[in-house]
Structure formats: structure tokens, C-alpha cells
Amino acid sequence: MGSIFSTATVEAERLHTLDLYFIIAASVVLLTVIGATTYFSLKYRHRDHDDHAEPLQTSSNLKLESVLVGIPALMVLAFFFLSFNTTKAVLPPAGDSVPAVRITGHQWWWQASYPGTDVQTANEIHLPIGRHLLIEGTSADVIHDWWVPSFGDKMDVIPGLHNHVWATIKEPGVYEGACNEFCGQQHAWMRIRVVAHTPADYERWLAAAAQPAAEPTDRLAQAGAQVFARAACSSCHQIRGTAAHGQQGPDLTHFGSRETMLAGLLPNNESNLANWLRNPQALKPGAHMPRFIFAPDTIRALTAYLAGLK
């Protein structure tokens, strides 16, 4: 997890510079106030042996006050221009540019679709480095907010509206973030993983991700596939290459290749998956996945099938 000071994008570097200017200016002001408060408190403290004469009754000084208005006004002006220029540089209007990825916020997971392909991922978003990427966002239900700290700006995703941020990622790696706008019961577990690839790597990933789901090979997984098709799973989830085309929940086409599940709540492994299928509300109370009363055999079969979707 990066902080706002670990800058993974060109945009974040620009913001970092502005942050530093602000921290310096704010520190100067704060130290001045702390210094003056401490100095005056010590120097003008009433002591018992003082005579009882009243101090000099000064009540105003137009010159001093004009200076005290003028200095903050100038600082404000300077920071307005810095703010204006930085905004213009890092957040230009999107215009007609095609986004690299379209993000849709859901209670409580992220859907990512990649324009020009059928590929959809959930919570783990793959992007190439070195390109000026447009990331577009909207919401399927309430307001969420997309933020990867080391990328810089955040973006509220709002039903009925399309927002955008830009990112020029510098290095391959995994960058984490989270939903920042309160969106209901499981706001805490709506985390983001961005996997940044070199351009060649990215093309390879995209080609692999565009493949339909792997056919289950062993008997157990085949039984799981049948359960998936027969039970209500397919009305909410999509698995490309099968008859499942639901759009309510995450696309599971290559579910087995994800590192985490439930929007960053747990590592993606068979035991967590089995627990989830057994009782979703125990792991993520409020999640919109219903509790199906599956037999233990069914859970084993479904787990084998889903874990094998790589």
C-alpha cells in the first residue's frame, strides 16, 4: 500500500511537488503561531510580585493589521495559481479519448472492463506502464470513490455520471487502493489492486484474459460446472465460454488467477472460497451474494471448478 508520498505515476509526482510546497508554507505559518504563542505566554505572564498597574491599553494598529491581512492574502494567491496550474496539468478534460479501462463501482466490489475487448475483471485491474491512460468511472448503485494513493487524484463514481482521472504509470508492480466514499455496510472491504505491466506483458495478459474460461478437466470440477449452470450462480455471474452471462456480480471467467477475493478481504484460495460458498454473510455481512444451502459435496465441486478457472 503506497502513501501519497510514494509516487507511482507522472501525475502523482506533480502533486507531490505541490504537497511539498504546501507543507513548507504551512509549517512556517504554524511555527510562527506556536512561537508567538509560547513567547507571549512566557513573557507577558502575570506574576504575583508584579505591581497592580494595568498594562498599556493598546487597541489597534492599522499598519500592522494591514500587513497581517496582506501576507496571508499573498500566500493564498500564490497557492491558488499553483492549484490552478497543477489541476490543468494532471486533470485535463477527457474529451473524446477512449479510456484504457472503464470502472464501475458496485456494493461492494469494482468492475473493470477494457474497451475494445470482452475482458472484464473484478477488483484487480490490469494496466500498462508508460502510457497516458484515461480511467473512466461510473457506479451501478450508490456513490463510491476510486483511489489508489500512489497514483494521485481520486475520482467519485456516481450513478448516471461518468468521471475520469489520468495516470501515467512509471514502474510495473502492484498498487493498492480502496473505495473512499462511504457506500454502505461493506465500505471497508472494497479494496483495489492495480497490476501494472510492461506494454508487452500487458498485451500478453490481455490476450490471455480474452480467452474463454478453461474447460474443467477432472470429474469434481465438471460437476461444479454443472452446479454453476444449474443453480442461480449464472443469473448473477458471467463466465465467458459458458452459458453464464449474469452481470450483477463479478465476472468469474478467470477467477482462479486472482490473488485476492471479495474485494481484497481474503487471499484467494480453496478454503476461503469454500467458506464463502457455505455462508457469505459470515465472511462479509451485508454482501449481496445470497446464502445457498449447498451440500458439502456441492461446495467441494464448485470450489474445484472456480479455483480451476485460470
Add this chain to the structure above:
Amino acid sequence: MPEPVEALPGLSLDTDQGLLQWISSVDHKQLGIMYLWTALAFMLVGGAEILLIRIQLAVPRNTFLGPEMYNELFTMHGTTMIFFVAMPAIFGFATYLVPLMIGANDMAFPRLNALSLWLTIFGGLLMYFSFLAGGAPNAGWFNYAPLNGYNYSSQPGIDYYCAGLLLGGIGTVSASINLIVTILRYRTAGMALHNMPVFVWMMLVTACLVIAAFPSLNAALAMLLLDRRLHAHFFEVHDGGSALLWQHLFWLFGHPEVYIVILPSFGILSEVFSVYSRKPVFGYVFIVGSGIAIGLLAFGVWVHHMFAVGLGNTANNFFAASSMLIGVPTGVKVFNWLATMRGGSIRFTTSMMFATSFLVEFTIGGLSGIAFAIVPIDLQLTDTYFVVAHLHYVLIGGTLFGLLAGLFYWFPKMSGRMLNERLSNWFFWLFVVGFNVTFMIQHVLGTLGMPRRVYTYPDLPGWGTLNLLSSIGGFLMGAAMLLLVYIIVQALRSGPRAGADPWDAYTLEWTTTSPPPLQNFDRVIPVASVRPFRDFKMPHDADHKEVGKRKGIYGK
């Protein structure tokens, strides 16, 4: 009408001094004290809520509360502290003090005054009734659409939120109208507007802000109730409504609200700095003028709560400029108070200690506020723990420190008793240390990317330790608040008698007995400057005689 003699309501039904007499009272002093008790009671409730929350957040992946209860508690904590602690506290001080400070016998409309108080109390009780009625509101004190809609929050909590805040809001608006009329029509002879105490000035500005800002909230609440109960679709996107409309209406109220709760503290601090430094407040005209400027600018800054919603760079830059601008009059005040201390003879009572530490804590909150006015910095930090830190530095380090300075300053006047100064000092240190431990850390958590309003968090490096420290600080503040209650009750029972003017103060309320009689004054001394009581006590050095010599603007 019987005279109020004790500040603590007795439990007998004796109509002379008992509970019935308080409940039926239309005396501004009793109503003011009841406002303050209301604020204290809700403060203990809101404080208990946040301590439960801090237990939940003390370690990563905690399951102490669970998401549902957590969301209800943080919603109730915010709503309670703003609407049923800060507002009653402010209106308590104003209702008690404004007539006394302007030499009047009562407020302009005493019965309306009582109605305002009881609407506020019933609003709060109605909102809390939701716990028994199937679930408290759970969409945050800001209650964003469409999460506040029936589709996403079908429990009745949000209906209680609307009804409770509407009741309280009507009470607040009527109290404000009452204050404006009182201040403009009931001042004693000689108290021209430029002779009014700064506190009265700030309450005048605050009351004007209330009657301009609250209609926006009340309209939004009514619209939301229509949406939820009668299927109107103001905020329902899928029926053609707008999710952002709520935010515009809410923050058009909500940002002025920030100044509604800070301006009275600015007023209190101006009195406190002046009296304990033995000097007139420095730059009276600048202080009052900047208060008015803040009041006007307050209505042009609400979009800085919405920089991330995508209104575009033009709108964002406009509101960035206006938001930064408001830092100037705010900064002016801090420097004026410092200048008031300069050259004074400062007595560090508990009241003055809160005032002095306010200067530092509020500056921290003010500076982080400027950070949120700078659009690109806001787009990084909004909705993280950095905001939680910022708003508590403003609301506690600013508003509450001011209110506490006022409590320690005026308590002897209200009760006729002195507070125990040694215990009060303990309270001060415990509270200030606890406050900074709790919230300084949250700046760091925010820059590390911890979102606010999360019921739990993953075990990332540093997050657990910082949150644990923050929770420990919260419990220090909780212990301090219990000590405060003890100090108050102890003083009311057996504190030494205060006398009329224990601080050798400057304004009219100190010219009458402590506590004041029902009619407030036997005789109001002549007023010819901002410090009439000082002029009265030291006629040879009266402010209004000194115009040329002091370059002062007093007593024209």
C-alpha cells in the same frame, strides 16, 4: 414569577425551585442553562458512541461491533455532536449571555425561546428513538444520496434522522430570529453597534447564517422524506433524479454550518483573551469585520466538499479561490488574539489556558483546511483519515476549546460558584494531551491511504499501531470529560461563592449578581465603549476618553 436560585435543577416538584419550575420556565438564563445541560448530556452519549468505535478500530480486522452497528454509531456520533452538542452549547451561551451582555432583561420573545429549546431537545430524543424503532440512521451525518434512499437504506433510521433534524432545525431557526431581534432592538442606551461585545457581534452573524443556511437543509430533509415515504424522485437516479442534488443542498447548509459553530467560539475567545490579558481586544474593527466577511464568504465555498464529484476544473477552481480566501479573515483573527496577549498581563486560568492552546490547535485545523481548498491536494486527501483529523482540529481544537474557555469563564456567573482550579488544570492537560494523541496521528493515517468511515481495515504496515494510539488518546479524552462532569457537579454542590465579578471583567454581565436575579439588572451602568464595566471601575482611564491617545476605535 419565582426566581431561579440554583443552577442545578432540583428533583422535587416544588414549583418555586423544582423541576416543574425549570420545565415551565421562559427565563432566558434558565433556558440557557438547560441548553448547556442538553449539550453536556448528548456529549456524553456521542462520546460513548465514539469510544465504542475506537475499540472497534483499535486493532485490524476487529469484529467487536460489526459493520451494521459501526455504521449506525458513526452516523449518530457525527449527527449528535454537530446538531445536539455544538448547536445547543452555542445557543445555550447565547441565550444566557446575550441579554446580559447588552443590558436587557430577557430575550425579545421569551416563549419562543422556550419553544426553541424544547424543539431541540425533542429533535434529539426523536432521533435517538430510532434505536428502539428498528435501527438508527446509518448513512453518515452527511447522509449522501442515493445511499440515503429507500432502495439502499430501507430501515426507518433515516426517516428519524429527517424528522429529528427538522424539529431541531426549526428550533434553531426560531432561536436565531429571537437573537437577531433581541440584539437589534433590546440594547441598553449607549450600546451602539460598535460598542457591542465581540461575542454579541459573532452571535448576530451566526444567527443570520442560521436563518440563511438552515432552510436549505430543511428543504433537503423534506425532499428526502418525500422520496422515501411517498416515492418522489428528487434523489433517485433511476427515476430521473439527481444524486448530486442532495450534496449541493446539504453542503449549501453544511459549510456555513461550520462557521455557525466556530464564530460564537471566536466571540467567546475575544472576551477571554481580553479579560485575562488585561487589555482591550486588539483590532476590534478587524475582528468584527472579519467575522462578517466569514459570514458572507461562507455561502460561496460549499463545492470544496465536492471537488471529487466531477463538476469540472472551472467550477472547482472558482470554489478553490473562494475557499482559500476565507483563510484570510480567519488568519486575521488568530493574529489579533496574539496581539491582544502582547504587552498584556496574562493570568493563566483554565479558561485562558484553553484560549491559548486554541491558537495552536485551531491553526493546525485551519492550515489543513487550506489544504482541502487546493483542488489537487483535496483530490488526494478527501474522504481519508486526514479529513477526520482536520475536522476534529477545527471542531474540537476550535469550537470546543472556545466553548470550554467560555464555560470556565462564565461558570461563576451562571452558578454563583467557583470551579476547582486545580482539578480544572488536570482536566485541561488530560484533554489537550488526549486530543492531540487521538487526532495528530490521523493525519498520517490519511496520507497512508486509510479511508474514513470504514469499520475495519487490513493489517497494513503501521495502520494497527497508529489506530491503537489514536484509540488510547480517545480514552484519555473520555476520562477528561468524566472529570469535567465531576468538577461541575462538585462546584455546584460545594464550590466557593464567586461574587459578582471574580475576574475583574469588562462587560455588563459582570455588573449584576452571580447568578443574576430574574430581572437581570437593578440598574444598567452607562455604556460608552466596548468595556463599560472597566470604564465604570476606572473612570480616570475610561476607554472613551482615550480616543486620540490610543489610536483606538473605542467609544466613538
